Amino acid sequence: MKSGIDTKISPHGTIYSFTRLQEAPEAYSAQAPYTLAIVELDDGGRVTAQLTDLDGPVQIGDPVEMVTRKLRTDGARGMIVYGYKFRPPLKQ
Template sequence: MAVPRFWRRLKNLYNLLGTHCKNCGSYYYPPRNICPACRRGGKVEPYKFKGAGEVLTYTIIHGGPKDNARPTPYVLAIIKLDEGPRLTSQIVANPEDVKIGMRVKSVFRKLGEESKHGIIYYGTKFIPA
């Protein structure tokens, strides 16, 4: 990930910062500038997700890219946040301990790094709640 690309997403990665449409009550992560349901009638505001949710489904990665912050095997899951949006994230846990439907909460971790000399990508992962 190039430095500007990471920097642009930094606030959303650190704090699960998304959006909420005050008109229809929908929540979006990543954030949307326009509510796709309400279109012109939408009233979109920034929203910081609480970071609690459940595992909808997951996979165990055995052959991932070489990455010191994410050694294989690791768990990649689709998580449904309590406010509604679904997102893909790593679950920091033993693969055997991860179950569909289990409660998870967000934590602040290293997501990776550009290289040994490059920047470190920080952001949100999930752990069993």
């Protein structure tokens, strides 16, 4: 059976919406405040992810690209969880 998670998705997209969280969950509170977005991918579909490497304010419709980043560390002896975030495309 084919799971949705096996589907290849585009690493490029645009911001569908975003918010700046002031109150974060425990494992993320060291990073707060941070920007969370729903990204509309160029090949279709949307994902919920943090925005990273921001130099200034963002807007709905801004282009972003996927990067691998550390999401959280579960304490000194816990897991280090990696995943995806999105950043403004690097200038050529």
